[in-house]
Amino acid sequence: MALAHTILVLLANTPRSGYDVSKCFDDSVGCFWKASQQQVYRELARMEQQGLVEFEAVPQEGKPDKKIYRVTPVGMQELSAWFTEPTDPAPIREDLLVRVMAGPYGPRELLVQEVHRRRQMHHDQLQRYREKEANYRAIAQPSPPLQFLYLTLRRGIRYETDWIEWCDEVLTILKESADPQEDASTAQSAL
Amino acid sequence: MALAHTILVLLANTPRSGYDVSKCFDDSVGCFWKASQQQVYRELARMEQQGLVEFEAVPQEGKPDKKIYRVTPVGMQELSAWFTEPTDPAPIREDLLVRVMAGPYGPRELLVQEVHRRRQMHHDQLQRYREKEANYRAIAQPSPPLQFLYLTLRRGIRYETDWIEWCDEVLTILKESADPQEDASTAQSAL
DNA sequence: TTGACATACCCAATAAGTTGAGTATAAACT
DNA sequence: AGTTTATACTCAACTTATTGGGTATGTCAA
Numbered sequence: 317m318a319l320a321h322t323i324l325v326l327l328a329n330t331p332r333s334g335y336d337v338s339k340c341f342d343d344s345v346g347c348f349w350k351a352s353q354q355q356v357y358r359e360l361a362r363m364e365q366q367g368l369v370e371f372e373a374v375p376q377e378g379k380p381d382k383k384i385y386r387v388t389p390v391g392m393q394e395l396s397a398w399f400t401e402p403t404d405p406a407p408i409r410e411d412l413l414v415r416v417m418a419g420p421y422g423p424r425e426l427l428v429q430e431v432h433r434r435r436q437m438h439h440d441q442l443q444r445y446r447e448k449e450a451n452y453r454a455i456a457q458p459s460p461p462l463q464f465l466y467l468t469l470r471r472g473i474r475y476e477t478d479w480i481e482w483c484d485e486v487l488t489i490l491k492e493s494a495d496p497q498e499d500a501s502t503a504q505s506a507l
Numbered sequence: 508m509a510l511a512h513t514i515l516v517l518l519a520n521t522p523r524s525g526y527d528v529s530k531c532f533d534d535s536v537g538c539f540w541k542a543s544q545q546q547v548y549r550e551l552a553r554m555e556q557q558g559l560v561e562f563e564a565v566p567q568e569g570k571p572d573k574k575i576y577r578v579t580p581v582g583m584q585e586l587s588a589w590f591t592e593p594t595d596p597a598p599i600r601e602d603l604l605v606r607v608m609a610g611p612y613g614p615r616e617l618l619v620q621e622v623h624r625r626r627q628m629h630h631d632q633l634q635r636y637r638e639k640e641a642n643y644r645a646i647a648q649p650s651p652p653l654q655f656l657y658l659t660l661r662r663g664i665r666y667e668t669d670w671i672e673w674c675d676e677v678l679t680i681l682k683e684s685a686d687p688q689e690d691a692s693t694a695q696s697a698l
Numbered sequence: 699t700t701g702a703c704a705t706a707c708c709c710a711a712t713a714a715g716t717t718g719a720g721t722a723t724a725a726a727c728t
Numbered sequence: 729a730g731t732t733t734a735t736a737c738t739c740a741a742c743t744t745a746t747t748g749g750g751t752a753t754g755t756c757a758a
Contacts, residue, residue: 396612420653430594
């Protein structure tokens with residue numbers, strides 16, 4: 317249900333169109349929540365039906381009307397109520413770890429390659445987050461919404477850093493135990 | 508699609524019943540993949556139809572037949588083919604971070620409480636993982652499947668540790684900037 | 699003896715997420 | 729001149745996941 321609440325928070329900060337909300341999922345909140353444009357539009361329509369948000373149609377030339385959504389009092393009430401409910405850790409479903417577990421059933425090099433590739437991806441993402449962090453730190457008086465968003469960015473930075481470190485750990489172990497059959501004692505001490 | 512492949516790897520290690528596969532999702536692979544019993548049964552039925560696995564029905568008294576699944580040659584082929592495909596990082600959908608972003612719209616104490624609670628959960632999970640790690644290290648000659656599974660356990664340990672550290676970071680910041688209105692300069696330097 | 703827990707499976711309804719296309723226009727780049 | 733990128737929203741089909749029930753039986757403890 318948190319998709320609706322994420323959107324509520326975004327709209328509570330600033331009234332926006334569905335398109336703009338969708339962009340937030342690529343930018344600011346992307347480090348902890350993903351949603352496709354279709355999901356956003358559908359959710360907004362549902363939320364409007366439930367009275368959590370309302371929109372003002374802004375006519376445009378050639379394009380469909382822009383719907384600027386804002387949170388209603390009912391929506392703010394919902395946000396408050398939701399604030400008191402406990403949250404659960406997100407279930408993890410990580411393809412790469414399935415691949416690692418499948419290690420004995422495929423060539424070692426392919427696995428090493430894949431971990432390398434993933435390390436690079438996390439490295440690149442970390443760079444983007446670090447830039448955003450630098451931008452944030454340059455703001456003299458960040459607004460409360462920004463201050464809290466920064467905490468989520470910190471989570472993103474930690475997450476990527478942690479992945480990189482794990483990749484390095486795995487690559488080291490895979491290198492050390494390259495041929496367990498040839499030298500079983502080495503392989504063993506490596507683990 | 509990785510649910511099927513996770514099951515394939517589990518069955519490649521040891522033929523098991525659906526019930527036993529389901530238990531693995533609570534135990535060994537729980538740190539990177541969750542699946543309900545229903546999901547497992549449905550997936551196994553689908554995989555059987557596709558010829559990836561086959562089962563031997565073991566009659567039991569009073570209970571339904573136990574179906575012991577094993578991977579077929581076609582299943583092993585599928586596993587090999589899948590091994591060459593790249594994996595994508597799992598999209599993150601973290602309720603707690605939505606809550607943090609919603610920080611300005613609820614009482615500070617509630618947020619602090621929630622982060623505390625989550626810290627405790629990650630702490631407890633970490634303890635469980637550390638026990639499993641100790642068990643693993645006590646094994647003289649771990650089999651290759653176990654060796655690779657250990658790498659995924661390392662990921663779990665890192666993950667939980669990382670969360671705990673982030674919780675501590677957030678709790679520190681929330682304490683420091685307890686009342687930004689009263690002392691804006693302190694609040695600012697804290698961020 | 700009642701209730702919780704473990705074994706072992708199946709079914710159905712709903713919710714959520716993904717994929718791919720379609721309707722329009724305009725600016726910027728190649 | 730043609731492609732990409734951006735704006736702005738909609739619809740339909742499909743796959744996946746969740747929730748909550750049901751069928752059976754046996755064991756263990758309060």
